[in-house]
Amino acid sequence: MAEENKVKLLGFWNSPYVKRVELALKLKGIPYEYVEEDLKNKSSLLLKYNPVYKKVPVLVHNGKPLAESHVILEYIDETWKNGPPLLPQDPYKRAQIRFWASFVHQQLFETMPLVFKSDGEAQEKALKEVFEKLSVLEEGIKNIFPEGIQIIEHENVGLLDIVMISVFGPYKVYEEVLGLKFIDPEKTPLLFSWLSALLEIPVVKDSLPPHEKLVGFLKFIRQDALNSTSA
Secondary structure, X not given: OHHHHOEEEEEOOOOHHHHHHHHHHHHHOOOOEEEEOOOXXXXXXXXXXXXXXXXOOEEEEOOEEEEOHHHHHHHHHHHOOOOOOOOOXXXXXXXXXXXXXXXXXXXXXXXXXXXXOOOHHHHHHHXXXXXXXXXXXXXXXXXXXXXXXXOOOHHHOOHHHHHHHHHHOOHHHHHHHHOOOOOOOOOOHHHHHHHHHHOOOHHHHHHOOOHHHHHHHHHHHHHHHHHHHHO
16 A cells, blocks of 8 residues: 555755645645755656656656646645645636746746846846735735735645745745845735745745755855856
């Protein structure tokens, strides 16, 4: 029986995509084996299981591999009915969650590297874009939380929460590296309350990359990018 539910996750310690899958597995209470990949020297296992993109995460369930975090998350939700559902049953609410999860990923997550890898006017432009999109998200999720942020517990963490945590869960690290506020309780109070509530949940808190290690990594990435620009 154990063999029928053998789950392996190939990942990298600070990948937001991997963190999404890890958190979903933990929320659902699914036992799994984690395999840390060296992305500069990819293992034969990774190349075997993801020959198309050769990237993490890869979820291997009973020997069958799946790639791409959004595909894996929906597979987890459809395969394991125990634990909190990642998507609501109502089709309209489900579509809303998918829409905003896509917005967080495409409009915010994909803009963030520009903030870390630039300085001066280029960074100001990227920051302005991020803050504008955070304001759009603040307004948008008022429909999801019409009564404000209620108590969020392990049992009602879903897809949108997971994506938001993967992007902004370590926001205090970003603030330390860049010396500015990202999630401001005055400018985006709903987002601040939402993230704060999520980060109080032990399984969510434990899913974040180590603070100091991530600070060091992002400082290195930033300095390397700035050095390349000025060279």
